[in-house]
Amino acid sequence: MDLFTYYRSTSSYRVRIALALKGLETNAIPVNLIRDGGEHRKPDYLAINPQGRVPALRLDGGEVIIQSMAIIEYLEERSPSPALLPVDLLERACHREVAAVIGCDIHPLHNVAVLNRLRGLAHGESDVTAWTGHWITEGLTTVEALIGDEGFCFGNVGLADVYLLPQLYAARRFNVDLSAFVRICRVEALALQHPAFQNAHPDAQPDRPE
Ligand SMILES: N[C@@H](CCC(=O)N[C@@H](CS)C(=O)NCC(=O)O)C(=O)O
Numbered sequence: 001m002d003l004f005t006y007y008r009s010t011s012s013y014r015v016r017i018a019l020a021l022k023g024l025e026t027n028a029i030p031v032n033l034i035r036d037g038g039e040h041r042k043p044d045y046l047a048i049n050p051q052g053r054v055p056a057l058r059l060d061g062g063e064v065i066i067q068s069m070a071i072i073e074y075l076e077e078r079s080p081s082p083a084l085l086p087v088d089l090l091e092r093a094c095h096r097e098v099a100a101v102i103g104c105d106i107h108p109l110h111n112v113a114v115l116n117r118l119r120g121l122a123h124g125e126s127d128v129t130a131w132t133g134h135w136i137t138e139g140l141t142t143v144e145a146l147i148g149d150e151g152f153c154f155g156n157v158g159l160a161d162v163y164l165l166p167q168l169y170a171a172r173r174f175n176v177d178l179s180a181f182v183r184i185c186r187v188e189a190l191a192l193q194h195p196a197f198q199n200a201h202p203d204a205q206p207d208r209p210e
Helices: 010-022 068-078 089-110 112-120 125-146 159-173 182-191 195-200
Strands: 002-005 027-030 056-058 064-066
Touching: 002 010, 010 068, 010 089, 010 159, 010 195, 064 068, 068 089, 068 159, 089 112, 089 125, 089 159, 112 125, 125 159, 125 182, 159 182
Parallel strands: 002 027
Antiparallel strands: 002 056, 056 064
């Protein structure tokens, strides 16, 4: 399998964590979102992912799956063990709630294209920073209220953690103050000790700049 990825893309980072937790190997193909106007906008990449975003997973048969949630669900269904979702239906829903808050309500508001659109509408960097900080803080306030008091988000490592860690990396990159989020910071400290999260981290990616 080939994973089209960018080291600091939070959606790519989610998929890298899911792959690592499941012990699945892929060939990483870096797509630089910045260089030369963005390699994701070039015809070669658009032929792979018509949406022009990362990640994309190309299967050994050549089929391509885009959208991190679709990729992660595919991996979960194809390689169910170790599971990212618990057996209990309500517990599964709890993981999906956190994934949806992050994947649907936080991350899309600070994506590269969205921030560039703000810049294109004559907003300066202080507006962009305030915008990003607002949506990340608001969303993480919800996540803090949803997750539990011990271990990973809901005890054992799972889908919620796959979404949370990349979002925290982005929050720190945008200088969002996370100190009020005691549960979230507990999960972050725990995950950063876990080999799957370490292997998937942006700093461990070959396309990371020196
Ligand atoms: N909902 C998509 C989001 C994908 C996405 O927006 N990826 C970002 C990087 S994290 C991207 O490729 N951005 C390029 C751009 O905005 O131009 C997913 O979960 O895969």
